[in-house]
Amino acid sequence: MYDRSVTTPLGVDRYRHVVVLTGAGVSRASGLPTYRGEGGLWTQGDTVRNSDGATMAADPEAVLRFFLPWRRQIQAVAPNPAHTALAAAEARRGPGTSFTVITQNIDRLHQRAGNQDVIEIHGSLFRSRCTACDLPAFDDDRADVELLPRCERCQALLRPDVTLFGEMPPARADHDAKRALRTCDLFVAIGTSGLVWPAAGFVRGAAYAGARCVYVNLDPLDDATDFRESFLGKAEELVPALFG
Ligand SMILES: [Zn+2]
Known part of the structure; x- marks a missing residue:
């Protein structure tokens, strides 16, 4: 994997179908425990x-x-700069494009920040x-x-x-997530190790669709992986830079 030490924007607006997978690391700066x-x-x-x-x-x-x-x-608590940068990125999308957030978080902070296309693969506390x-x-x-x-x-x-431990994730969310992944050309995992199913399979699906697969998290991945690029650091700092 190519570890990027310099944060350059991903050029998100050049991609037609963007899928972002988010985990607890995105909510950390809002003061929620991981x-x-x-x-x-x-x-x-x-x-x-x-x-x-x-x-x-x-x-x-x-x-x-x-x-x-x-x-x-x-x-x-309130959405933090990682949430608001993702909402801004969706808001400036043009016709014929999509920007889907698949989230493992149950906190609804993406929706409160303004994202419209959010798939909650572990359900919602609300x-x-x-x-x-x-x-x-x-x-x-x-x-x-x-x-x-x-x-x-x-x-x-x-x-x-x-979705509690040992329970099946909601079938509809899983279906919607896989459908989004089939056409995506940019896949970015943020604040999640991506090691928990079903999320663990999402990067495989995105890579199979030919997407650029980018990993953004505090901790490096240690497994062989379909990610080709990684940016290590705090989501609330990296996401505004990468999606700006
Ligand atoms: Zn009843």
Whole structure:
């Protein structure tokens, strides 16, 4: 892989179909915790247990009491320069082009920054669905852990529409992501190791479509990879430079 030490713009506007994959590193500068790395959520026992689909099945109230307060915490922070640079890049697209953000984040910060074409492959913390019936998922920002919200149809507990560990990602999002990748000519992964499925397969799909594949993250990749270029550093610094 070719490690770029000098940050030169990617020339995003020259590409017809741009796909950006984002992970927790994009939200870090907004003050949200990341999952991996030192101090990351995955190093804290409660997070591991409460982010597991098996815990949701066995003790849904514990999972809800863990997740619902996040809604308040996330609403209290703002999109950072990485988010706003991606929104600006989408806003200046011309006819016949596309700019799709596929995000592993459940925080809705891309949409709050202004991105329109966002695929949430791990769902959204700001939608709820029923733990029992097939009530369609709906927007929900309630965060009261004393009065856990219940399904209006069957009275079972509602849960955030997010993909927990061991659960399948939403089929529609996975389908939309793969469709975007089939035609993309520039693929940029930002703030994610890309090692978690289904994201791990996305760079393969983009490379197969013939896209330029660029990796932007704090940590270098250590595996053989379909990325051909990498920029190492903070998303909130690199993204405005690369997408400007
Ligand atoms: Zn229900």
